[in-house]
Amino acid sequence: MAYVAIADRDHEQEHHDPQTFITKYIWSQDHKVIAVQYSITAIFVGLIALGLSAMMRLQLGFPDTFSFINPENYYQFITMHGMIMVIYLLTALFLGGFGNYLIPLQCGARDMVFPFLNMLSYWVYLLSVIILLISFFVPGGSTGAGWTLYPPQAIMQGTPGTDWGILLMLLSLAVFIVAFTMGGLNYVTTVLQARCKGMTLMRMPLSVWGIFIATVLGLLAFPALLVSAIMMLFDKTLMTSFFMPAISSMGADPGYTGGSPILFQHLFWFFGHPEVYIVALPAFGIVSDLLSTHARKNIFGYRMMVWAIVAIGGLSFIVWAHHMYVSGMNPYFGFFFATTTLIIAVPTAIKVYNWVLTLWQGNIHLRVPMLFAIGFIFTFIHGGLTGLFLGNVTIDLPLSDTYFVVAHFHMVMGVSPVLVVFGAIYHWWPKITGKMYNETLGKWHFWMTFLGTYSIYLPMHYLGFQGVPRRYFSMGNTEFLPESAQDLNAWITMSALFVAATQLLFFVNVVWSLMKGPKADPNPWGATTLEWQTPDTPPKHGNWGHELPECHRWAYDYSVPGYEDDFIPQNVPADKAPAGREHGADH
Amino acid sequence: MSDAVGVQSAPGNTGFVDDWSQDKQVFGVPWGKAMMWIFLLSDTFIFSCFLVGYMSVRIATTDPWPNPSEVFGLEAFGVQVPLLLIAIMTFILITSSGTMALAVNMGYRKDRNKTFWLMVATAVLGATFVGMQAFEWSKLISEGVRPWENPFGAAQFGSSFFMITGFHGMHVSAGVIYLLVIAFRVKNGFYEKRGGNYEIVEITGLYWHFVDLVWVFIFAFFYLW
Numbered sequence: 001m002a003y004v005a006i007a008d009r010d011h012e013q014e015h016h017d018p019q020t021f022i023t024k025y026i027w028s029q030d031h032k033v034i035a036v037q038y039s040i041t042a043i044f045v046g047l048i049a050l051g052l053s054a055m056m057r058l059q060l061g062f063p064d065t066f067s068f069i070n071p072e073n074y075y076q077f078i079t080m081h082g083m084i085m086v087i088y089l090l091t092a093l094f095l096g097g098f099g100n101y102l103i104p105l106q107c108g109a110r111d112m113v114f115p116f117l118n119m120l121s122y123w124v125y126l127l128s129v130i131i132l133l134i135s136f137f138v139p140g141g142s143t144g145a146g147w148t149l150y151p152p153q154a155i156m157q158g159t160p161g162t163d164w165g166i167l168l169m170l171l172s173l174a175v176f177i178v179a180f181t182m183g184g185l186n187y188v189t190t191v192l193q194a195r196c197k198g199m200t201l202m203r204m205p206l207s208v209w210g211i212f213i214a215t216v217l218g219l220l221a222f223p224a225l226l227v228s229a230i231m232m233l234f235d236k237t238l239m240t241s242f243f244m245p246a247i248s249s250m251g252a253d254p255g256y257t258g259g260s261p262i263l264f265q266h267l268f269w270f271f272g273h274p275e276v277y278i279v280a281l282p283a284f285g286i287v288s289d290l291l292s293t294h295a296r297k298n299i300f301g302y303r304m305m306v307w308a309i310v311a312i313g314g315l316s317f318i319v320w321a322h323h324m325y326v327s328g329m330n331p332y333f334g335f336f337f338a339t340t341t342l343i344i345a346v347p348t349a350i351k352v353y354n355w356v357l358t359l360w361q362g363n364i365h366l367r368v369p370m371l372f373a374i375g376f377i378f379t380f381i382h383g384g385l386t387g388l389f390l391g392n393v394t395i396d397l398p399l400s401d402t403y404f405v406v407a408h409f410h411m412v413m414g415v416s417p418v419l420v421v422f423g424a425i426y427h428w429w430p431k432i433t434g435k436m437y438n439e440t441l442g443k444w445h446f447w448m449t450f451l452g453t454y455s456i457y458l459p460m461h462y463l464g465f466q467g468v469p470r471r472y473f474s475m476g477n478t479e480f481l482p483e484s485a486q487d488l489n490a491w492i493t494m495s496a497l498f499v500a501a502t503q504l505l506f507f508v509n510v511v512w513s514l515m516k517g518p519k520a521d522p523n524p525w526g527a528t529t530l531e532w533q534t535p536d537t538p539p540k541h542g543n544w545g546h547e548l549p550e551c552h553r554w555a556y557d558y559s560v561p562g563y564e565d566d567f568i569p570q571n572v573p574a575d576k577a578p579a580g581r582e583h584g585a586d587h
Numbered sequence: 588m589s590d591a592v593g594v595q596s597a598p599g600n601t602g603f604v605d606d607w608s609q610d611k612q613v614f615g616v617p618w619g620k621a622m623m624w625i626f627l628l629s630d631t632f633i634f635s636c637f638l639v640g641y642m643s644v645r646i647a648t649t650d651p652w653p654n655p656s657e658v659f660g661l662e663a664f665g666v667q668v669p670l671l672l673i674a675i676m677t678f679i680l681i682t683s684s685g686t687m688a689l690a691v692n693m694g695y696r697k698d699r700n701k702t703f704w705l706m707v708a709t710a711v712l713g714a715t716f717v718g719m720q721a722f723e724w725s726k727l728i729s730e731g732v733r734p735w736e737n738p739f740g741a742a743q744f745g746s747s748f749f750m751i752t753g754f755h756g757m758h759v760s761a762g763v764i765y766l767l768v769i770a771f772r773v774k775n776g777f778y779e780k781r782g783g784n785y786e787i788v789e790i791t792g793l794y795w796h797f798v799d800l801v802w803v804f805i806f807a808f809f810y811l812w
Contacts, residue, residue: 113618181629189622192613201608219629227636230750239735240746242644255735257742258648263640270636551610 029115030541031100034122036432038096041122045129046089052081054500061493063474071473072160075144078471079161080136082147083169086275087176088129090417094282095180095218096125098424099187099211101432105531106208108196108549108571110542112186121183128175135161135168143169146471148268151243151261155236157250166236170229177222177229187215196530198551202306203570205529205555206299209306210285213313214278220317221274228267235259265327269320276413277316281309283420284351287373289555290423291355293527294370295362296566298556300354308347308354315344325393326400334393341391345384352381363559363566367525368442372423375450376416383412386461401471404464407457415453422449422506429513430520431531434538437513445505452499459488526567529555533569553579616786623790627797630758634801637754638808641747653739655810658727673810676719677802680759683712684799687792694788699773702788706770709795713763720756724749748809755805758798765791 025033056077059069069077100118104111112118135142144160145153153159155166191212195204204212231242235256243264244256292299299305321329321337355377364370386408390396399405422445429437468475468485475481523532535545549571557568560578568577597605607613614621645652656669663671690705727748731738737745769791772778778785 114622181626185622185626185629188625189618193618193621194612195610198610200605200610201613202604203610219625220632223629223632224636227633227640230754231640234734234746234750238746240750241648241735241742242640242746258644258650259743260644260647263643263647266643267636267640 027119029111029119031104031112031115031118032432032539032543034118035097035100037122038092038100038125039098041126041129042089042093042097045084045132046093048133049081049084049089050500050503052077052084054497056081057493057496059473061490072141072144074473075146075471076142076160076165079144079147079149079169080132080142084132085414086147086279087173088132090279090413090421091180091218091275092125093421094279094417095187095211095215096122096183098207098282098286099215100183101428102205102207102531103187103190103211104194105534105539105543106205106529106555107191107194108199108530108544108551109190109194110544110548113189113194114186117182118186121179121186124175124179124182128172128179131168131172131175135165135172138164138168141165145169148272149232149264150268151232151235151259151264152245152247152256155232155244156247156254162236167233170233170236173229174226177226180218180222184215184219187211188219196548196551199530199570200551202303203551203554206285206288206302206305206309207282207529208285209309210281210283210288213309214281217274217281217313217316218278221271221278223271224267225271228264228271231267232264262324262327265324266320269323270317272323273320274313274316276409277312279413279417281313283376283417284309286424287376287420288351288355288358289527289529290369290373290420290427291358292556292558293427293525294365294367294373295359296365296526296558297358297362298554298558300357300360301350302554302556304350305354308350311347312344315340315347319344322391322396325396331393338391338393342388345388345391348384352377352384367426368437368439368446369423369427369525371443371446371450372419372426375446376419376423378450379411379419379453380416383408383410383416387412398467399464401469402464403460403468403470406470407460407464410460411457415457419450422446427525428531430524430537431522431534432538433514433517434520435513435517436520436524437509437517441505441509441512445502445509448502448505449499452495452502455495456492456499459492463488523569526565528553528557528567528569530570533571617784617790620786620790620793623793627793630797634755634804637751638804641743641751641809644743644747645741648741648743650741652741653737653744655812658732658739658744659723659810670810672719672723673806676716676723677806679712679719680716680799680802683709683716684796686712687795691789691792694773694785697783697785699776702785703770703774706766706773706788706791710763710766710770713759713766713795717756717759717763720752720759724752751805751809755798755801758801762795762798765794 024030028034028037055069056074058066059074100112103109140161140163142161143149143154143165145155145166149166149169155162159166161169191204191208195201231240234240235242235244239255241256241259243261244254244259245261246257247254288299288305319337319341321333322341325334325337359374386404390399390405390408426437426442429435463485466482466485467480475486520537522534522537525532530549530551531539533549534543550573551570552573553568553570555570557570557577559566560568562578612621614624659673660667660669661671662668686705686709690702690709693701693705727737727745732745732748734746734749736742769787773785773788778787
């Protein structure tokens with residue numbers, strides 16, 4: 001088959017440079033602008049969710065102190081905190097933000113394959129966020145069903161927000177899924193079809209691999225959430241009984257009959273477990289690139305890293321019921337799901353070993369992105385190990401619905417991806433804005449965040465072992481809990497408030513950099529990947545000027561012997577620099 | 588030429604992976620077609636979830652499930668024929684797949700006139716299907732079937748029926764609009780200005796055949812079971 005020119009395929013459709021402020025920054029079809037729009041919106045709602053967690057911690061640490069937090073509010077805070085963090089912050093930021101920014105630049109494309117659809121994706125996402133935020137202000141407030149929205153309680157009287165909150169929540173999710181689908185189709189098609197010449201799949205930076213597989217997961221997992229949201233909307237509005245069994249509510253018969261609440265749990269977690277990896281896989285990919293770049297060393301076991309991402313993605317679809325051990329299931333199913341869950345530890349452990357081996361004897365530069373990347377290895381190992389505990393049915397049963405679970409998933413899919421988010425923002429900030437940030441401020445931000453989160457979540461494991469139940473508004477007189485548990489809760493609250501406050505450093509840094517930051521070098525880290533080789537910093541519309549780049553090597557030619565620089569960019573031809581240590585047959 | 592082209596592939600799995608991951612498009616098709624494939628894969632999961640959900644509530648409910656052959660029967664010439672309307676609807680939808688396939692063929696032959704009329708015929712058949720579905724809905728509603736209850740048995744029968752056929756009907760309706768838009772663009776020479784490329788007809792066809800295929804599964808799992 002003749003060589004198919006790739007990224008320039010649509011040359012008949014000229015890229016018209018946007019002219020006015022509105023087409024350039026508001027109704028923009030440029031993937032970089034859309035990425036920034038996605039990121040700003042996601043971080044904005046993330047801050048709201050951070051505020052909600054502070055409110056929850058105030059109640060838990062100092063019960064009976066704050067009159068403005070009552071049980072209803074508390075459940076609304078929990079629900080919205082979880083939902084916003086998982087979906088509207090992390091999913092949107094990793095895929096809509098970093099996916100949009102990095103895929104075309106690292107693949108050597110001028111833009112996403114369908115820029116208009118891409119723009120639509122952002123505006124529909126914004127609509128879903130607005131619907132979500134409106135639910136705070138409707139009568140009855142937002143839903144308080146817990147982020148998992150389990151029926152029957154999610155739509156029954158007595159749960160906060162059953163009038164309007166739950167409707168808007170479900171509607172917002174459905175709109176989000178539409179937005180994600182429009183973006184996700186673009187990301188997948190761009191990676192598959194629009195790479196530049198020489199950019200084979202096995203030369204793509206791991207960031208793109210992680211985002212790519214995560215997007216595939218999203219396209220296959222979000223349908224389950226969409227369907228469960230539609231069914232629950234019907235249960236709520238049309239009185240159908242998909243999820244609602246015959247049940248008595250406050251002494252009255254609401255009129256439901258014969259539905260299956262467990263069905264919702266299956267559908268939800270068929271989405272919910274891949275969702276963990278939708279958040280984790282981009283983080284895995286990005287952290288690999290950060291470690292390799294700042295350790296001036298090729299990533300250890302590139303092919304293994306790629307296959308581990310693919311394997312984790314595949315396995316993530318057959319483990320969902322490990323979230324449902326306490327819901328009751330056939331012991332053989334428990335055995336099956338425990339086994340598949342523990343098998344995921346194999347590719348995950350491969351990745352961790354490879355990150356550590358990448359650092360081994362590297363020329364480590366402890367710059368801010370690198371600090372966050374190394375911090376991620378710590379928190380991720382930590383959260384991953386507790387995952388092994390919870391993957392076993394017999395250990396999960398007593399620990400389920402305690403603070404051990406809260407500690408586990410916050411370490412593994414809260415703190416770890418957020419550390420990568422910060423690392424990635426610091427890493428790509430010079431390229432995105434053309435300005436440098438303040439290194440000292442960034443280091444302070446890292447250390448206070450990193451140590452602070454340990455101070456929050458390590459004690460939570462202990463509370464969990466003691467049996468402190470999660471999601472409770474207050475403990476009251478609980479016989480089996482020592483009084484010291486409350487002291488620990490107060491400590492956790494103070495740590496949480498401290499960590500929340502230190503995030504100000506990040507925003508101070510952002511503002512300082514935008515106002516007064518020194519002009520950034522086009523490639524300040526000496527990185528090999530294509531986005532650092534653009535003719536302009538920040539890259540202009542169309543990314544590459546007249547000529548598309550050509551890729552001649554893998555993304556990890558660092559410290560190649562016999563070459564003057566300690567890195568060889570991917571677009572340097574083989575006759576200008578040594579071939580490096582690319583995986584494959586001929587090296 | 589890229590340095591990756593012309594390299595002898597390694598034997599075994601490595602070579603297989605290398606071939607697939609070359610620096611060319613993974614699928615030798617237009618971007619829109621690749622995207623439609625991926626979208627349809629995602630949509631498959633939506634309909635699978637609907638059908639699995641339906642089967643699950645059908646098993647879970649304690650009330651007896653109505654017999655679809657009786658509920659969806661029609662009286663013709665004094666004889667009660669089971670699933671009569673559904674059989675006609677299925678026939679019409681499958682026929683529309685045939686006209687669609689012909690339209691794709693005519694598109695590649697750049698026979699704009701025939702492509703246009705075949706696509707319009709497909710859209711008309713699709714609209715007929717939706718119209719008959721509306722008739723079926725109104726008949727069931729007049730017999731007292733509601734999303735929350737029905738006189739024949741388990742409430743989930745009506746819930747699943749309206750939800751699944753409604754969602755499928757929306758897909759068909761969207762397809763009819765999509766077909767008409769593309770058909771008129773073919774007719775007025777929109778694609779002549781873009782290099783005379785009529786692959787869009789096939790992309791539309793992919794969607795249409797998919798909607799047909801989904802109907803076959805709904806027919807098998809909802810009406811025949």
